[in-house]
Amino acid sequence: MTTEGYHASAWVTATGGISTIAMDREKAIFPTRIERNLSTESDMDHTKMSCDSWEWNALRWGIFDCIQVLIGVFGIIGNLLVIVVLAKRRGALHSMDILVGALAIADLISSVFIIPVPTSKRIPRTPLGLFFCKMIDSRYFLFHGLRTSSYILMAMGAERYMAVAHPLNHMLVFTSRRSKIAIMLLWLAGILSALFIPFVFVITPQCTCLYRAVPSVVFPIGIFNYLVTVVLPISTLLLTQGLTAYSLHKQRTIAKRAQIQKTDKPTFHIVARNRVIKLMLIVVSTYIICFTPNMTAYFLVNLGVLPITFIWSPLSSSLILLMFLNSCANPIIYTIRYPPFRKALKELFCGATGSPRSGAPLFGHNSESVKSTTIKESVSKANGIKA
Template sequence: MAEQATQAFQAIVGIVGICGNGLVCVVIAKNRFMHTLTNAFIFNQALIDLIGSLMTLLLNLVPIPDPIPPGAAWVFLCSVWISDYLQWAPFTASTFNLITLTLERYLAIVFPFRYQALATRKKAIAVLVGVWVAGFLFSSFGIYLRFYEAGEPGESLMRARRNTFKTLLIVCAAFIICWTPNQIFFFLSNLGLKVDFSSPIFYITIGMVALNSCLNPFIYAIKYKQFQKGLKVVFGKRGDRASIATASTGHN
């Protein structure tokens, strides 16, 4: 019963995550004033979470074949599909992207001059791609173990940067809240303690991890002022040029 309830919850979360993160991607892509380095990481975060939400939905809707076919199909199903690799790999990549996003803001605020030299397009692309690679490789390692072991800114600019910082702080807090209970289970298991991975509480922690994939769009919509302006542009409520110009300076 608990497993069925969790599956239903994850399916709903998957749908909301696809819609919410898809909207974030569209808003950032369609508004040139949002084409900044910070928003590139936010776009990457939304894209990763969109894929994670899609996999969460598919893994709950697509039944596992019974009996499982032999040969290469068996290897694929066990190591990629049944293991939930396609779900946990984006979740892991999302974690790495959130770390890089936090570091990017740290460098921009604490070392602004060094940040200008480091924040190049090529380096940003390399980091964004590296986040995906690291997430999928890290999750692959988990499958391997399971398989074989069973300048002085103006006031408006400061306000924009403070808003970005507060938004990302909330994103980090949501991440910690959603992921910590699940990781406590695995931490206790790694310590050798007996952990019931079939308990209702564990299924709830899985649901919380999935929930994290669809929370960020709501956080952006409620807290991130530049994203709010982008939403208005996408949905036809175009503000004056001065407002958009002000928004575009918040992440340089």
């Protein structure tokens, strides 16, 4: 999908009085041309055309389209590497590893459909044409991937909080089986939250795939989109990250009261835990930075705070590309900020074998109970000192 496709869709949302709008790349650039080509139900019914062939709109390779291709290619390669690395450790995956793998799959889907493809100019009224209109021209898979990745990220924040604050309950709740069930439910939530998209795209008698906007539901859909893509994920992530930081602060306070020697070196599991927590903080911050500006801008256009012309501005296109960037950002973050992932990549490409921890979880550790035991020992020491 190009930024132009987003512009056309956003313009319909913002101008809730429009009944039908063509998702034509050329029309998407010029709002006056869109208005001139708008049709009503009666207008479309007066002629019946034979839809027996496909015609495509030509791709216009501008700077934003080229950047989209780069983002899509980097996202495909990076997320595939994450999936392959985790697949090689599938026998010892922790709940966090399973969630990271699911996030990589969702981002992979988004990356594939970020790459610009020709949109339909004429489309046959066949099952294949109907599928293409409702699922490909509508960019359903792209929106589904973006939303699902945000829901999985929410689950990752909750998982880390439980691992830090309630390690014993974490071991019972976030088992491998339950984590997979949770991922299936999150994928279902992503499907349902974007399910309205295929229903608003139709093939007209003129053999074009149109976005049919019902004025009475345009504004509620705009609010719903903002809630499920910005408000809910970001508020949940901020809450879980804040609670995790508070829990870590409490643990440090307990350790300090127990007068644990500062020269004591942290165990391997504590070091690994802290690495994953810092990694999660960076991933969450990147998601907020990438998603919030674009979705908020379109929401403000929908409310009438920003003018309609903002949708066709270079700033709007830049914000869309920033949102797309999140689909390829996580593998880059893992590579730069997480040494175990770099080591796993080296083993993958260099064929290294026999690593003592090659069968261990990559992003999580099954021995979270070690942390719990350490805390309990600290509490016992503190109680002994007070006595």
